[in-house]
Amino acid sequence: MAVATAEPARPPDVRGPTAPLPLSIFALGIAALVVVAGGLLAVQIAYAVNGAPELTEHCLVNGLTENQTGSLGVCHIVEAFRSSALTVVLLVGMAVGAVAVVAGFSINARMPTRRQREHAIAGGVLGIQAIVLGVLLFWFRAGKVTIFSRSFLNIAVLEGYGDDFLTGAKNTLYLAFGGEVGGIILGLIFAVLTLSTRRVVRAPARAYINFFRGTPLIWQLVTFYFGVNLGLGLKLGTIQVGLIVFTLNTGAYAAEVFRAGIQSIERGQIEAARSLGMSYLQSMRYAIVPQAVRRVIPPLMNEFVILIKDTALIVALGQTLGQRDIFSVARQIYSSTFNATGFMAAAAGYLIVTLPLIRLVNMVERKLRSGLTGIVGQ
Amino acid sequence: MRQRPLNDDGTLVRLEGIHKWFGDLHVLKGIDHKIHSEQVVVVIGPSGSGKSTLLRCINILEEPTQGSVIFNGQDITDIRTDLNKVRTQIGIVFQAYNLFPHKTAMENCMLALKKVLNMVDDEAQERAMTELKHVGLEQKADAYPSQLSGGQQQRVAIARALAMRPQLMLFDEVTSALDPELVKEVLDTMKRLADEGMTMVVVTHEMGFAREVGTHLLFMDDGKIVEEGEPREVFERPQDERTQSFLSHVL
Ligand SMILES: Nc1ncnc2c1ncn2[C@@H]1O[C@H](COP(=O)(O)OP(=O)(O)OP(=O)(O)O)[C@@H](O)[C@H]1O
Ligand SMILES: [Mg+2]
Numbered sequence: 132m133a134v135a136t137a138e139p140a141r142p143p144d145v146r147g148p149t150a151p152l153p154l155s156i157f158a159l160g161i162a163a164l165v166v167v168a169g170g171l172l173a174v175q176i177a178y179a180v181n182g183a184p185e186l187t188e189h190c191l192v193n194g195l196t197e198n199q200t201g202s203l204g205v206c207h208i209v210e211a212f213r214s215s216a217l218t219v220v221l222l223v224g225m226a227v228g229a230v231a232v233v234a235g236f237s238i239n240a241r242m243p244t245r246r247q248r249e250h251a252i253a254g255g256v257l258g259i260q261a262i263v264l265g266v267l268l269f270w271f272r273a274g275k276v277t278i279f280s281r282s283f284l285n286i287a288v289l290e291g292y293g294d295d296f297l298t299g300a301k302n303t304l305y306l307a308f309g310g311e312v313g314g315i316i317l318g319l320i321f322a323v324l325t326l327s328t329r330r331v332v333r334a335p336a337r338a339y340i341n342f343f344r345g346t347p348l349i350w351q352l353v354t355f356y357f358g359v360n361l362g363l364g365l366k367l368g369t370i371q372v373g374l375i376v377f378t379l380n381t382g383a384y385a386a387e388v389f390r391a392g393i394q395s396i397e398r399g400q401i402e403a404a405r406s407l408g409m410s411y412l413q414s415m416r417y418a419i420v421p422q423a424v425r426r427v428i429p430p431l432m433n434e435f436v437i438l439i440k441d442t443a444l445i446v447a448l449g450q451t452l453g454q455r456d457i458f459s460v461a462r463q464i465y466s467s468t469f470n471a472t473g474f475m476a477a478a479a480g481y482l483i484v485t486l487p488l489i490r491l492v493n494m495v496e497r498k499l500r501s502g503l504t505g506i507v508g509q
Numbered sequence: 510m511r512q513r514p515l516n517d518d519g520t521l522v523r524l525e526g527i528h529k530w531f532g533d534l535h536v537l538k539g540i541d542h543k544i545h546s547e548q549v550v551v552v553i554g555p556s557g558s559g560k561s562t563l564l565r566c567i568n569i570l571e572e573p574t575q576g577s578v579i580f581n582g583q584d585i586t587d588i589r590t591d592l593n594k595v596r597t598q599i600g601i602v603f604q605a606y607n608l609f610p611h612k613t614a615m616e617n618c619m620l621a622l623k624k625v626l627n628m629v630d631d632e633a634q635e636r637a638m639t640e641l642k643h644v645g646l647e648q649k650a651d652a653y654p655s656q657l658s659g660g661q662q663q664r665v666a667i668a669r670a671l672a673m674r675p676q677l678m679l680f681d682e683v684t685s686a687l688d689p690e691l692v693k694e695v696l697d698t699m700k701r702l703a704d705e706g707m708t709m710v711v712v713t714h715e716m717g718f719a720r721e722v723g724t725h726l727l728f729m730d731d732g733k734i735v736e737e738g739e740p741r742e743v744f745e746r747p748q749d750e751r752t753q754s755f756l757s758h759v760l
Contacts, residue, residue, distance in 0.1 A: 397605075397607075399603055399605050399607035400607060400609065402570055402603070402607065403603065403607035403608075403609070403666075404609075404621075405570070405596065406568055406570060406596055406599075406600075406601045407596065407597070407620070407621035407625065407669070407670070407673060408593045408594065408596040408597035408621055408625040408626075408673065409593065409620075409621055409624060409625055410593055413624050413625070417620055417624060418609050418620070421611050422609075422610065422611055425611075
């Protein structure tokens with residue numbers, strides 16, 4: 132008999148088999164969270180679609196009036212929050228969560244396999260999350276739901292501002308990308324300068340870096356715009372001033388990132404380069420910086436995420452309509468409608484860009500940590 | 510530039526009263542020595558005696574605090590010397606290999622050819638390949654350092670230095686970081702170089718190599734050359750008691 136045992140393609144799974152009890156606790160935990168979060172969503176949707184055709188007594192008493200834009204929609208949100216349907220949903224979800232917590236944490240230590248124990252623990256943890264979310268929602272609706280909903284959740288006031296948001300997004304991204312690219316170039320130059328053995332070279336570079344790291348960004352913007360720009364009669368627009376100041380500011384931070392990156396390269400590398408006859412700058416350019424660049428990618432991407440959010444500070448400068456960034460558009464909506472829902476839209480806009488970036492940073496960091504640094508050629 | 514007459518006795522390097530301080534630490538305490546063309550000078554001595562520092566003073570990787578290094582009749586400790594140019598003629602190989610990790614073996618050898626000697630791609634590639642063959646690694650030309658064994662990395666480092674066609678090669682304990690079974694391939698490469706007439710200064714703990722390949726031996730202790738001579742002679746009849754004590758420990 133020919134015995135050909137094939138090599139297993141994957142390592143064996145030693146976590147052991149599942150069992151009905153811990154698996155059902157796990158399912159209970161998931162169910163609890165789904166009931167609380169999904170229930171809230173479902174009740175809101177139901178009211179949005181089938182809500183009363185006019186403002187309810189409660190809405191009128193709490194300050195909503197017929198002739199406000201979107202007041203009916205807001206009223207539906209409010210009524211959904213107050214509804215007994217939501218009460219039932221939240222209580223059921225929290226009760227299921229409580230069962231999962233009690234069951235999960237009482238049996239997990241007695242489970243015979245790792246997988247069963249993890250299922251029991253996960254069920255308990257999800258149960259806690261469902262309970263916490265339920266408590267927060269009860270707490271929220273005990274407050275002034277109408278005022279909050281009217282100010283922050285009145286989507287109807289955003290109508291007609293689509294183009295403004297588009298312009299805003301364009302300006303925000305332009306400032307962030309421009310500032311980052313400019314800052315990286317400046318940062319690289321100043322990093323090399325701060326590494327000079329000559330104090331006369333180092334000192335001005337350090338002065339620049341320390342000044343821009345040591346003063347508030349909004350101070351830099353305001354001073355440059357009103358002081359330098361208007362004071363000297365440069366006639367630069369808000370976007371141009373923003374680009375310059377964000378570049379200078381990011382340059383200072385990037386310089387420190389690059390300096391740390393360059394200093395993290397082993398001394399032997401520059402010695403090897405210099406002993407082959409390369410000048411200091413050649414050694415930096417061809418041997419050291421290419422290695423340092425890989426190490427500084429994650430911190431530079433973090434700087435970029437920070438810059439995207441910080442571009443909002445140009446709201447402090449004078450702006451024409453076309454010069455507004457996302458945040459300025461939201462503020463403009465606020466001042467013309469006295470409604471803050473635009474800020475919620477702005478937050479969504481920032482998150483659409485920053486969340487994928489944050490994920491990407493984490494991925495790159497994981498990759499660099501796994502020891503693949505410097506293997507792949509450029 | 511202060512030019513000294515080329516020596517007709519075949520002196521390639523002359524060290525004159527070299528002192529080196531690191532802060533208050535006096536590491537080299539007056540080194541006078543001549544290295545002749547085609548000599549293989551082996552430097553031995555206890556840890557911390559200043560062997561590496563001396564070696565690094567020869568290509569001014571460390572600047573001597575006092576004294577002169579005369580290379581090919583030129584005082585390269587003179588501040589007006591173009592050190593980058595001088596260094597193309599002095600190769601050095603380090604204990605830690607110091608290959609550029611982001612470049613292949615081939616690119617490691619080509620970089621300075623292109624950037625310092627201004628060779629065109631083809632010419633640099635040809636020269637790099639010749640030297641990789643020289644150390645027996647032509648089939649690893651496209652490998653990155655992390656894909657090579659320690660011994661192979663060290664041979665690439667030797668090829669990289671040789672590609673500049675130096676007149677002098679410096680080796681600083683180049684086998685100390687290697688697993689025992691990889692030491693031989695590197696020592697064999699160095700021995701071949703010596704046979705080809707390369708002038709070499711070799712800091713090493715490999716006494717067998719010192720005895721067989723070395724043409725001159727320096728024993729250093731406490732920043733001074735304590736004893737020197739023909740390697741076999743020194744190994745068999747050490748005169749100074751510090752040499753005797755050191756050799757009795759390592760042999
Ligand atoms: N850059 C430096 N700064 C300060 N001290 C140094 C520096 N380089 C070397 N030293 C000191 O100089 C002394 C001689 O060092 P060196 O590396 O030349 O010794 P070595 O003979 O090569 O020793 P080993 O056999 O351990 O390599 C040591 O005490 C060392 O600590
Ligand atoms: Mg040493």
